[in-house]
Amino acid sequence: MYQEIPLNYYLILSAILFSIGTIGVLTRRNAIVIFMSIELMLNSVNLTLVAFASFMGDTAGQIFVFFVMAVAAAEAAVGLAIILALFRKKKTVYVDKFNILKW
Amino acid sequence: MSVTFIFFAITAILAIASGIITISSKNPVVSAISLIFHFFMLAGLYLTLQAQFIAVIQILVYAGAIMVLVVFVIMLLNIGKENYREEIYSFRKAAALLLGPVLALLLLSIFMVNPSSDNGIVETINYNGINYTAGSVELIADVLYTDYLFPFEAIAILLIAAILGAVVLAKRNLH
Numbered sequence: 050m051y052q053e054i055p056l057n058y059y060l061i062l063s064a065i066l067f068s069i070g071t072i073g074v075l076t077r078r079n080a081i082v083i084f085m086s087i088e089l090m091l092n093s094v095n096l097t098l099v100a101f102a103s104f105m106g107d108t109a110g111q112i113f114v115f116f117v118m119a120v121a122a123a124e125a126a127v128g129l130a131i132i133l134a135l136f137r138k139k140k141t142v143y144v145d146k147f148n149i150l151k152w
Numbered sequence: 153m154s155v156t157f158i159f160f161a162i163t164a165i166l167a168i169a170s171g172i173i174t175i176s177s178k179n180p181v182v183s184a185i186s187l188i189f190h191f192f193m194l195a196g197l198y199l200t201l202q203a204q205f206i207a208v209i210q211i212l213v214y215a216g217a218i219m220v221l222v223v224f225v226i227m228l229l230n231i232g233k234e235n236y237r238e239e240i241y242s243f244r245k246a247a248a249l250l251l252g253p254v255l256a257l258l259l260l261s262i263f264m265v266n267p268s269s270d271n272g273i274v275e276t277i278n279y280n281g282i283n284y285t286a287g288s289v290e291l292i293a294d295v296l297y298t299d300y301l302f303p304f305e306a307i308a309i310l311l312i313a314a315i316l317g318a319v320v321l322a323k324r325n326l327h
Binding site: 057063073081103108114127129136137 | 172180213262263291292314
């Protein structure tokens, strides 16, 4: 059992990456870059789960990461298909151009 | 300053840097490649946590499948650089850039716990009476196929639904 790197450091890194992902989702207008920022947020949560799983000796965290990755793959397929369908209709991927639902 | 710590420091700084490049680049292809690099850095971090299976699966699934799909879509839609300069300084961007660090500070205040009872990474886990190396494929398989069998089968149904949804959404209407 080596204690080279405290659990803190992984959690701090995960918090920073999650905030970077959030800024990306809120700031960008390109739908694909927004999608990539969501993947950034998902991966930061994966890092937290794996860090706790390793430090607590509980493998459930890594199993949960396995399922999060599967769900992220499914979300990638469906989300990109939606972006494709929107692009066919509107010829743009910038999310501020989609405003026909505004009242 | 052990080798592990230096490796962790370099990997973490590169992960943060590639994350910032992902969200801030004007060219979506640069964002995608930076995100692929970020996933490789995260796989390195998982290796420092003795999570060998998750590290390899991260590279295979995220960098190898999801990002390939994203790059396909970027190339298919032929998206150029973001040159729509009308909205550089907007209230939404200013609010996000101000509140993002606030979110970071909130999360950091939760996560800066005192690790006084921390014994480091657990090396060997005893599961069902057998000693496994932590994070190995055997341990993940034993836990996944015994305790978490139902979510495993449910994930299979979810993936089928996702495939069908993606095909239906993306195909052209032939009338």
